[in-house]
Amino acid sequence: MLRDVTFGQYYPGNSFVHKMDARIKLILTLLFMVGIFFVKSFVVFGFVTVLLLAIIFVARVPLKSVLKSIKGIIVLLLLTAIINIFFTKGEDGEQPLWSWWKIEIYVAGLKSAAKIFLRLVYLVIGSSVLTLTTTPVDLTHAVESLLKPLRIVKFPVHEFALIMSLTLSFIPSLIEETDRIIRAQKARGADFDTGGLIKRAKAFIPILIPLLVGGFRRAEELANAMNSRCYEGATKRTCMRVMKLSWRDLVGAFVMIAFFTGVFLLYGMSKQWSVDVAWLYY
Numbered sequence: 001m002l003r004d005v006t007f008g009q010y011y012p013g014n015s016f017v018h019k020m021d022a023r024i025k026l027i028l029t030l031l032f033m034v035g036i037f038f039v040k041s042f043v044v045f046g047f048v049t050v051l052l053l054a055i056i057f058v059a060r061v062p063l064k065s066v067l068k069s070i071k072g073i074i075v076l077l078l079l080t081a082i083i084n085i086f087f088t089k090g091e092d093g094e095q096p097l098w099s100w101w102k103i104e105i106y107v108a109g110l111k112s113a114a115k116i117f118l119r120l121v122y123l124v125i126g127s128s129v130l131t132l133t134t135t136p137v138d139l140t141h142a143v144e145s146l147l148k149p150l151r152i153v154k155f156p157v158h159e160f161a162l163i164m165s166l167t168l169s170f171i172p173s174l175i176e177e178t179d180r181i182i183r184a185q186k187a188r189g190a191d192f193d194t195g196g197l198i199k200r201a202k203a204f205i206p207i208l209i210p211l212l213v214g215g216f217r218r219a220e221e222l223a224n225a226m227n228s229r230c231y232e233g234a235t236k237r238t239c240m241r242v243m244k245l246s247w248r249d250l251v252g253a254f255v256m257i258a259f260f261t262g263v264f265l266l267y268g269m270s271k272q273w274s275v276d277v278a279w280l281y282y
Helices: 022-038 042-059 063-071 074-087 107-133 136-146 148-153 157-187 197-203 205-228 247-279
Strands: 098-100 103-105
Touching (some): 022 107, 022 136, 074 103, 136 148, 136 157, 157 205
8 A cells, every 4th residue: 555655756757747847837736736626517527637637648657656646545535525425415405315314315415525536536646747757856946946035034945945855755765664664564473454443553553663763763864964965054055957947838837727717717607607597596
């Protein structure tokens, strides 16, 4: 299961998406995350699916690697869907599809659960495409470049970007170390797959302790390495590679902005249509 976590992992490539500026990719990903909450129609969800598949195809990232990221939130997806199914009521006068005691399931609940499910899946896929096609170093430079205006209010932009970079770079190594500890404990006879929830939680205690010790050891080694190289984050630093916009960034930005401009327009039109239909009942 731990190997299915793709967040923070970089897939090397030389595609159109890989060569885009990290700042543009980060802004477009944020725009995608905001815009997906304005999608109200399943038809538009279908267009979003086509857009994501096209981006994955252009990025030349294995679809299997992208879909693996969904396994990490499958419990959250199921829990959110169940809550929406059982707690979303239908419109006035609508008959439930199924009822038992005080539990009722309406068509509106099924639609709401499906939309929430798709939104969460698309959010994870969008963020996975960003991390799979952008190195942690480039993401650090992108965040630092975008947050430069905050230096006016004495915000530690460089330190914040460095923390993000270290966090992303530590995720794959911690996952690998956790998997290695689990296999070592299983070789010693540990059982993580049987028993109740409390028993399984107790079985993971022998994993957490060496994992925490290994994490602190890695952090200490990194701190010593940075000190030995006389690293000082507070000083003004230059970048070895200066980020520059190219025609790829303009094309990608145009496609994404045009697509979600249409989504926002459809959202506004749907709100207007609902108002017009409501006036017919008065």
